[in-house]
Amino acid sequence: xxxxxxxxxxxxxxxxxxxxxxxxxxxxxxxxxxxxxxxxxxxxxxxxxxxxxxxxxxxxxxxxxxxxxxxxxxxxxxxxxxxxxxxxxxxxxxxxxxxxxxxxxxxxxxx
Amino acid sequence: xxxxxxxxxxxxxxxxxxxxxxxxxxxxxxxxxxxxxxxxxxxxxxxxxxxxxxxxxxxxxxxxxxxxxxxxxxxxxxxxxxxxxxxxxxxxxxxxxxxxxxxxxxxxxx
Numbered sequence: 664x665x666x667x668x669x670x671x672x673x674x675x676x677x678x679x680x681x682x683x684x685x686x687x688x689x690x691x692x693x694x695x696x697x698x699x700x701x702x703x704x705x706x707x708x709x710x711x712x713x714x715x716x717x718x719x720x721x722x723x724x725x726x727x728x729x730x731x732x733x734x735x736x737x738x739x740x741x742x743x744x745x746x747x748x749x750x751x752x753x754x755x756x757x758x759x760x761x762x763x764x765x766x767x768x769x770x771x772x773x774x
Numbered sequence: 775x776x777x778x779x780x781x782x783x784x785x786x787x788x789x790x791x792x793x794x795x796x797x798x799x800x801x802x803x804x805x806x807x808x809x810x811x812x813x814x815x816x817x818x819x820x821x822x823x824x825x826x827x828x829x830x831x832x833x834x835x836x837x838x839x840x841x842x843x844x845x846x847x848x849x850x851x852x853x854x855x856x857x858x859x860x861x862x863x864x865x866x867x868x869x870x871x872x873x874x875x876x877x878x879x880x881x882x883x884x
Contacts, residue, residue, distance in 0.1 A: 766814065
Protein backbone atom coordinates (compact mmCIF):
# COMPACT_ATOMS: atom_id res chain seq x y z
CA UNK A 664 0.00 0.00 0.00
CA UNK A 665 1.05 3.60 -0.51
CA UNK A 666 2.69 5.32 2.42
CA UNK A 667 4.15 8.73 3.27
CA UNK A 668 6.27 9.07 6.39
CA UNK A 669 7.72 12.18 7.95
CA UNK A 670 10.68 11.31 10.09
CA UNK A 671 9.52 12.53 13.43
CA UNK A 672 6.52 14.10 15.02
CA UNK A 673 8.54 16.84 16.71
CA UNK A 674 11.84 18.63 16.22
CA UNK A 675 13.29 21.09 18.74
CA UNK A 676 16.18 23.28 17.65
CA UNK A 677 18.08 26.34 18.78
CA UNK A 678 17.57 29.62 16.98
CA UNK A 679 20.09 30.11 14.21
CA UNK A 680 20.55 26.40 13.54
CA UNK A 681 19.34 24.49 10.50
CA UNK A 682 16.26 22.31 10.84
CA UNK A 683 16.15 19.29 8.55
CA UNK A 684 12.90 17.41 8.03
CA UNK A 685 12.53 14.16 6.12
CA UNK A 686 9.69 12.86 4.01
CA UNK A 687 9.90 9.25 2.79
CA UNK A 688 7.39 7.53 0.57
CA UNK A 689 6.76 4.03 -0.71
CA UNK A 690 4.76 2.68 -3.62
CA UNK A 691 4.35 6.07 -5.22
CA UNK A 692 5.74 7.61 -8.37
CA UNK A 693 4.78 11.20 -7.78
CA UNK A 694 5.12 13.82 -10.48
CA UNK A 695 6.00 16.29 -7.80
CA UNK A 696 6.16 16.87 -4.10
CA UNK A 697 5.02 19.88 -2.09
CA UNK A 698 5.74 21.25 1.36
CA UNK A 699 3.19 23.14 3.43
CA UNK A 700 3.33 24.97 6.74
CA UNK A 701 0.49 24.77 9.24
CA UNK A 702 0.16 27.00 12.30
CA UNK A 703 -2.13 26.01 15.19
CA UNK A 704 -5.77 26.69 14.42
CA UNK A 705 -5.10 27.58 10.78
CA UNK A 706 -5.12 25.90 7.40
CA UNK A 707 -1.94 24.71 5.68
CA UNK A 708 -0.04 27.25 3.61
CA UNK A 709 1.92 26.26 0.51
CA UNK A 710 5.68 26.77 0.70
CA UNK A 711 7.49 24.96 -2.09
CA UNK A 712 6.97 22.53 -4.95
CA UNK A 713 9.67 20.34 -6.45
CA UNK A 714 9.25 18.25 -9.60
CA UNK A 715 10.55 14.72 -10.12
CA UNK A 716 13.23 15.96 -12.53
CA UNK A 717 14.49 18.61 -10.10
CA UNK A 718 17.08 17.86 -7.45
CA UNK A 719 16.83 20.99 -5.37
CA UNK A 720 14.65 24.06 -4.91
CA UNK A 721 15.21 27.13 -2.76
CA UNK A 722 13.05 29.92 -1.45
CA UNK A 723 14.63 32.43 0.90
CA UNK A 724 15.82 30.38 3.92
CA UNK A 725 14.05 27.23 2.76
CA UNK A 726 15.60 24.45 0.69
CA UNK A 727 13.98 21.27 -0.58
CA UNK A 728 15.65 18.28 -2.20
CA UNK A 729 13.96 15.40 -3.99
CA UNK A 730 15.60 12.03 -4.56
CA UNK A 731 13.28 9.76 -6.56
CA UNK A 732 15.73 6.86 -6.24
CA UNK A 733 15.71 7.00 -2.46
CA UNK A 734 12.04 8.05 -2.54
CA UNK A 735 12.85 10.85 -0.17
CA UNK A 736 12.57 14.61 0.17
CA UNK A 737 14.52 16.71 2.64
CA UNK A 738 13.26 20.10 3.81
CA UNK A 739 15.76 22.49 5.35
CA UNK A 740 15.13 25.70 7.28
CA UNK A 741 18.41 27.55 7.56
CA UNK A 742 19.16 30.24 10.17
CA UNK A 743 15.98 29.21 11.95
CA UNK A 744 13.93 31.74 13.89
CA UNK A 745 11.24 31.32 16.57
CA UNK A 746 8.73 32.48 13.93
CA UNK A 747 9.52 29.31 11.97
CA UNK A 748 7.88 27.25 14.72
CA UNK A 749 5.00 25.39 13.09
CA UNK A 750 4.01 22.01 11.70
CA UNK A 751 5.44 21.21 8.28
CA UNK A 752 3.62 18.82 5.97
CA UNK A 753 4.90 17.08 2.88
CA UNK A 754 2.41 16.16 0.19
CA UNK A 755 2.69 14.04 -2.94
CA UNK A 756 0.64 14.55 -6.07
CA UNK A 757 -0.89 11.22 -7.01
CA UNK A 758 -2.74 12.38 -10.12
CA UNK A 759 -3.94 15.64 -11.61
CA UNK A 760 -5.82 16.66 -8.51
CA UNK A 761 -5.17 14.38 -5.58
CA UNK A 762 -2.61 15.32 -2.95
CA UNK A 763 -1.69 12.81 -0.28
CA UNK A 764 -0.26 14.33 2.91
CA UNK A 765 2.20 13.08 5.48
CA UNK A 766 1.34 13.37 9.17
CA UNK A 767 3.62 16.39 9.62
CA UNK A 768 6.60 17.33 11.76
CA UNK A 769 6.18 20.00 14.43
CA UNK A 770 9.20 22.27 14.63
CA UNK A 771 9.90 24.36 17.72
CA UNK A 772 12.69 26.92 17.49
CA UNK A 773 14.03 28.06 20.88
CA UNK A 774 15.28 31.60 21.24
CA UNK B 775 -9.57 39.85 0.91
CA UNK B 776 -9.99 36.28 2.14
CA UNK B 777 -9.04 33.82 -0.58
CA UNK B 778 -10.80 30.73 0.78
CA UNK B 779 -13.42 31.22 3.48
CA UNK B 780 -15.43 28.74 5.47
CA UNK B 781 -18.43 29.06 7.73
CA UNK B 782 -18.90 28.37 10.52
CA UNK B 783 -15.49 28.31 12.19
CA UNK B 784 -16.80 26.27 15.10
CA UNK B 785 -19.71 23.85 15.12
CA UNK B 786 -20.87 22.03 18.23
CA UNK B 787 -23.80 19.68 17.84
CA UNK B 788 -25.45 16.57 19.18
CA UNK B 789 -25.15 13.09 17.74
CA UNK B 790 -27.77 12.35 15.13
CA UNK B 791 -28.13 15.93 13.93
CA UNK B 792 -27.62 17.13 10.35
CA UNK B 793 -25.26 20.03 9.69
CA UNK B 794 -23.67 21.90 6.79
CA UNK B 795 -20.36 23.67 6.29
CA UNK B 796 -19.99 26.26 3.57
CA UNK B 797 -16.91 27.18 1.56
CA UNK B 798 -16.27 29.98 -0.89
CA UNK B 799 -13.16 30.93 -2.86
CA UNK B 800 -12.54 34.19 -4.69
CA UNK B 801 -9.39 33.04 -6.51
CA UNK B 802 -11.12 32.00 -9.71
CA UNK B 803 -9.90 28.42 -9.29
CA UNK B 804 -11.60 25.54 -11.07
CA UNK B 805 -10.97 22.89 -8.45
CA UNK B 806 -12.14 22.73 -4.84
CA UNK B 807 -11.60 20.15 -2.11
CA UNK B 808 -12.78 19.00 1.29
CA UNK B 809 -10.24 17.56 3.72
CA UNK B 810 -10.66 16.10 7.18
CA UNK B 811 -7.95 16.57 9.82
CA UNK B 812 -8.34 14.28 12.79
CA UNK B 813 -7.00 14.61 16.33
CA UNK B 814 -3.64 13.22 15.21
CA UNK B 815 -3.38 16.08 12.72
CA UNK B 816 -3.49 13.73 9.74
CA UNK B 817 -4.97 15.57 6.74
CA UNK B 818 -7.02 13.35 4.47
CA UNK B 819 -8.82 14.19 1.23
CA UNK B 820 -12.55 13.52 1.17
CA UNK B 821 -13.91 15.06 -2.01
CA UNK B 822 -12.86 17.20 -4.93
CA UNK B 823 -14.87 19.09 -7.54
CA UNK B 824 -13.60 20.47 -10.82
CA UNK B 825 -15.91 22.93 -12.54
CA UNK B 826 -18.82 21.69 -10.42
CA UNK B 827 -18.13 18.06 -11.34
CA UNK B 828 -17.18 15.51 -8.67
CA UNK B 829 -13.73 14.10 -9.51
CA UNK B 830 -12.51 12.65 -6.22
CA UNK B 831 -14.72 10.73 -3.83
CA UNK B 832 -12.64 8.92 -1.25
CA UNK B 833 -13.97 6.22 1.03
CA UNK B 834 -16.27 8.46 2.99
CA UNK B 835 -19.58 7.40 4.58
CA UNK B 836 -22.52 8.38 2.39
CA UNK B 837 -23.76 10.51 5.29
CA UNK B 838 -21.34 13.08 3.84
CA UNK B 839 -22.61 14.81 0.72
CA UNK B 840 -20.75 17.61 -1.03
CA UNK B 841 -22.54 20.09 -3.25
CA UNK B 842 -21.04 22.60 -5.63
CA UNK B 843 -23.63 25.14 -6.81
CA UNK B 844 -20.98 26.97 -8.82
CA UNK B 845 -17.19 27.02 -9.30
CA UNK B 846 -16.65 29.35 -6.36
CA UNK B 847 -18.61 27.37 -3.78
CA UNK B 848 -18.34 23.90 -2.32
CA UNK B 849 -20.53 22.96 0.61
CA UNK B 850 -20.45 19.87 2.79
CA UNK B 851 -23.59 18.43 4.30
CA UNK B 852 -23.36 15.76 6.99
CA UNK B 853 -26.36 13.68 8.02
CA UNK B 854 -26.82 11.76 11.26
CA UNK B 855 -23.66 13.03 12.87
CA UNK B 856 -21.57 10.57 14.88
CA UNK B 857 -18.94 11.06 17.58
CA UNK B 858 -16.23 9.99 15.14
CA UNK B 859 -17.08 12.87 12.84
CA UNK B 860 -15.48 15.26 15.32
CA UNK B 861 -12.51 16.80 13.51
CA UNK B 862 -11.38 19.92 11.71
CA UNK B 863 -12.68 20.14 8.15
CA UNK B 864 -10.71 22.17 5.64
CA UNK B 865 -11.84 23.46 2.30
CA UNK B 866 -9.19 24.16 -0.34
CA UNK B 867 -8.98 25.31 -3.93
CA UNK B 868 -6.38 25.06 -6.66
CA UNK B 869 -5.73 26.09 -10.24
CA UNK B 870 -2.87 23.79 -11.20
CA UNK B 871 -0.83 22.45 -8.32
CA UNK B 872 -0.57 24.68 -5.27
CA UNK B 873 -3.58 24.35 -2.98
CA UNK B 874 -5.01 27.23 -0.98
CA UNK B 875 -6.70 26.22 2.26
CA UNK B 876 -9.46 27.85 4.23
CA UNK B 877 -9.19 28.47 7.98
CA UNK B 878 -10.99 25.26 8.88
CA UNK B 879 -14.22 24.36 10.66
CA UNK B 880 -13.84 22.61 13.99
CA UNK B 881 -16.76 20.20 14.34
CA UNK B 882 -17.47 18.75 17.77
CA UNK B 883 -20.13 16.08 18.08
CA UNK B 884 -21.40 15.50 21.60
